[in-house]
Amino acid sequence: MTAVLSSIRRILLGALIAAALLLVAFGPRGVEHAPPGRVVVTYWEKWTDFEGEAMRRLCALFNDTVGAEKGIYVDYVVTTQIDLKTLIATAGGDPPDLAGLWPHNVSSFASKKALTPLSRAADAGIDEQKILPVYYRQCFYHDTMYAVPLTPWSLALYYNQDIFDEFADQLAAAGYSADRPPRTLEELADYASIMQRRDSEGRIEMLGFLPGVPETIGWYWLTWGLWCGGDFFDPASQRFRIDTPEYICGYQWVRDFSERIGVREILRFESSLANFNSPDNPFMIGRLVMVQQGPWFANMIRQYAPEIRYGAAPFPTHDGSEISYCGQDVLVIPAGAHHPDEAWAFIEWLYNAGPVNVPSGKPQPQRGYEYYEVPTSAGVERRPMPAMPPIEWLCWIHYKNSPLREVSEAFRQTHPNPALAVHDRAARSPQARTEPPLPNWSELLGEFLAAYRDIWAGKVDVAERLRRSQQRIDELSELARRNLERYGEVYP
Structure with a gap:
């Protein structure tokens, strides 16, 4: 443990030491009264609202069954800034026993010796035979498994069929059909140009699509090179490459799109929009026809x-081939966790327990707990919620696809997301892309985002700006390589 702490501390330095003091004073607080004789497993997670309640109820089910048998009590603690706080707590020698993180944290934390290897996973059957490859790969740093998938996702094109039908004649005049969404980037641009409205002064009232103003409703600004056949990592050079023909193709499309609509007009339109997760989301109020989003959007x-x-x-992609971008939430055991065996018992239960029913604990029956809904000609019918494996039930509640290769019929037949098949097919595609396991991925994305801002705003030549950003990315990668080599680590 001494080596772990020294490795982390030399990277975090004084700023995080000060933050650690604040964490001790004001950090996450767990349960005060667990059943007597139980080992309390502290579980930090970022989820709130219905997502957090689902995991809280799943923990309660474990505590009432397997936990009671084994003397374990999982204490679910909602934690903001969870990645930073988990790293600080690990450096301070008092980490949680479980932490819900993101895939890019796996390589970053593992390179700092801040995670516990999950060496027991293979023996427990939690391996590539059980988990889909695109999600399984994200749980590794080098050849060691440090995480398990929680709730995975893939991106899709969500579109408003009512507005497609409204513009059916215009789409048909251009050679398209309101019954078929665009399949190529060229078609996406055409559909978007057709399905837009402006007021008498030329101000945008509705857009067919919007690649996104950086960091607002354009969550997935980093995907455009993928849709032209690129990837995040070049195996030949062992680098993150954005100066390739595929990336130039994708970001030239973004540049051309924003220029066609008008950068100023888009900025004015965007400034009038409400928060993403609200009833006034532009898609919900008919001001945006198509969006690039994950399965949570259906909910x-x-x-x-x-x-x-x-x-x-x-x-849509450049040539119409199916390429997908996938991600997930992951669960880890931080290095130095006080109860790693008990934490592992919970992970193993999530994946290997038989089908379960999760009670809501509410006086009235709740959707997803006591019942699920089926649309019928007479209206929506409530039916008893079937039992399913814990990890599947969690994904069901979150409206997401499953990380498992073999999905239960109960999950597939009752899933509330009408787009489940689209997201599941994307995750199973041989062309599924995901973030690379680079310890400095967040830093590299920061440089890439600066380039995207300039490209989107039409300030620069696309190829030249990407080449310039690539130079900086290479410098950052070389710096990371040297820093890791000093401590016997290998980059990437």
Whole structure:
């Protein structure tokens, strides 16, 4: 443990030491009264609202069954800035026993010796035979497994079928059909140009699509090179490459799109939009026809605009081939966890327990707990919620696809997301892309984002700006390599 702490501390330095003092004083607080005789497993997680409640109820089910048998009590603690706080707590010698992180944290934390290797996973059957490759790969740093998938996702094109139908004649005049979403980037641009409205003064009232103003509703600004056939990591050079023909193709499309609509007009339109997760999301109020989003978007539509008829399809690509971008939430055991064996018992239960029913604990039956809904000609019918493996049930509640190669019929047949098949097919595609396991991925993305801002705003030549950004990315990568080599680590 001494080597672990020294490795982390030399990287975090004085600023994080000060932050650690604040964490001790004001950090996450767990349960005060666990059943007597139980080992308390502290579990930090970022989820709130219905997502957090689902995991809280899953922990309660474990505590009442396997936990009671084995003398374990999992204490679910909602934690903001979870990646930073987990790293600080690990450096301070008092980490949680479990932490819900993101895939890019795996390589970053593991390179700092801040995670516990999950060497027991293979013996427990939690391996590539059980987990889909695109999600399994994200749990590794070098050849060691440090995480397990929690709730995975893939991106799709969500579109408003009502507005497609409204513009059916215009789409048909251009050689398209309102019954078919765009399949190529060229078609996406054409559909978007057709399905837009402006007021008498030329101000945008509705857009067909919007690549996104950086860091606002354009969550996935980093994907455009992928849709032209690129990837995040070049095996030949062992580098993150954005100066390739594929990236130039993708970001030239973004540049051309923003220029066609008008950068100033888009900025004015964007400034009038509400928060993403709200009833006034532009898709929900008919001001944006198509979006690039994950499976959670279907739940937002159910909450905020259930009257919308919508569809989902693979996101358009340069040549119409199906390429997908996938990600997930992951669960780790931080290095120096006080109860790693008990923490592992919970992970193993998530993946290897038989089908379960998760009670809501509420006086009235709750959707996803006591019942699920089936649309019928007479209206929505409630049916008893079937039992399913814990990890599948969690994904069901989160509206997401499963990380498992073999999915239960209960999960597939009752899943509330009409777009489940689209997201599941994307995750199973041989062309599925995901973030690379680079310890400095966040830093590299920061440089890439600066280039994207300039490209989107039409300030620069696309190829030249990407080449210039590539030079800086290479410098940052070389710096990371040298720093890691000093401590016997290998980059990437």
